Amino acid sequence: MADLSEIMSERRQLINLAYRMLGSLADAEDVVQETYARWYALSRQQQEAIDTPAAWLTTVASRICLDQLKSARARRERYVGEWIPEPLPEDTGIVDPADRITLDESVSMAFLVVLDSMTPAERVAFVLHDVFRYPFDEVGQIVGRSTAACRQLASSARKRVRDAQPPTTPDAARRAGVVREFKQAWEARDIKALVGLLDPETTAVADGGGLVSAAPHPIVGAEEIARYFVDLALRAPDLELVERTVNGQPGLVVQQHGELGAVIAFELAGDRITHLWAVRNPEKLRPWRSA
Numbered sequence: 001m002a003d004l005s006e007i008m009s010e011r012r013q014l015i016n017l018a019y020r021m022l023g024s025l026a027d028a029e030d031v032v033q034e035t036y037a038r039w040y041a042l043s044r045q046q047q048e049a050i051d052t053p054a055a056w057l058t059t060v061a062s063r064i065c066l067d068q069l070k071s072a073r074a075r076r077e078r079y080v081g082e083w084i085p086e087p088l089p090e091d092t093g094i095v096d097p098a099d100r101i102t103l104d105e106s107v108s109m110a111f112l113v114v115l116d117s118m119t120p121a122e123r124v125a126f127v128l129h130d131v132f133r134y135p136f137d138e139v140g141q142i143v144g145r146s147t148a149a150c151r152q153l154a155s156s157a158r159k160r161v162r163d164a165q166p167p168t169t170p171d172a173a174r175r176a177g178v179v180r181e182f183k184q185a186w187e188a189r190d191i192k193a194l195v196g197l198l199d200p201e202t203t204a205v206a207d208g209g210g211l212v213s214a215a216p217h218p219i220v221g222a223e224e225i226a227r228y229f230v231d232l233a234l235r236a237p238d239l240e241l242v243e244r245t246v247n248g249q250p251g252l253v254v255q256q257h258g259e260l261g262a263v264i265a266f267e268l269a270g271d272r273i274t275h276l277w278a279v280r281n282p283e284k285l286r287p288w289r290s291a
Helices: 004-008 011-022 025-041 044-048 053-078 109-116 120-131 136-143 147-164 172-187 191-197 222-235 282-290
Strands: 198-207 239-246 249-256 259-269 272-279
Touching: 004 053, 011 025, 011 053, 011 109, 011 120, 025 053, 025 282, 053 120, 053 136, 109 120, 109 147, 109 259, 109 272, 120 136, 120 147, 136 147, 172 191, 172 222, 172 239, 172 249, 172 259, 172 272, 191 198, 191 222, 198 222, 239 259, 259 282
Parallel strands: 198 272
Antiparallel strands: 239 249, 249 259, 259 272
8 A cells, every 4th residue: 555655755746737617726736635635534455556656646636627627617607807727936835845836837827718619528638648648548437537638638728829829928037127128117107118028919807806996908009908907006005016927928016005916927929929818816816914
């Protein structure tokens, strides 16, 4: 039978898997807690009968995620305003390294938003196979579909990812430079400079969750977004903007009177910003208060 250290060593993998499937660290932690609860609810004989505990834990966690994704659609219909995945700081503020999320392209805000557009089965199959490299026969056993069906699900999900990718993506240094220029233009309330940094069809989305004020619908267009951000700065002249890593990418944290107000993630194509995601829902900013 697997000993405690072997079982608990899977925790980080499970947290990483569940976060990519659900887009929420809090939900991912709940999934992992439930997964371990189910393991320890087994009798000793049942545990001894499991040849590969790591595979058992992954299967259970993935099925819990699949169930949550199915019910999430109904919850989203009741959600106030726009829904954005929960942003992650570079350091999640979690003391235990086993709970830290590995920050890479598969947790960028842009990628998570695309994942959120998938059906639950597409998302689980894609994350298991394309992100974590599980073979399709194992994916099929986890999600209760045939191998061929899982191949089709992943193929459909892959197309969504390709269709959403910008034609050109700047390197990390240039991304950080554009975000810094956006910060400086916002601080200067310079509409012209902001427009110059935004793609004409840029979209800005804010998530307040009905708990704090936020734009109720996406704002589209460079000038509209620039004017909106300048108006925010004029109405709250004491805003402080801090450059931070958001889901592994250059982003901004907005503070007022020393209090965390928003976390902003960006997507760029070339030297222009194409998407901004501003998370204001305080329940989604929990990791940032301890980071």
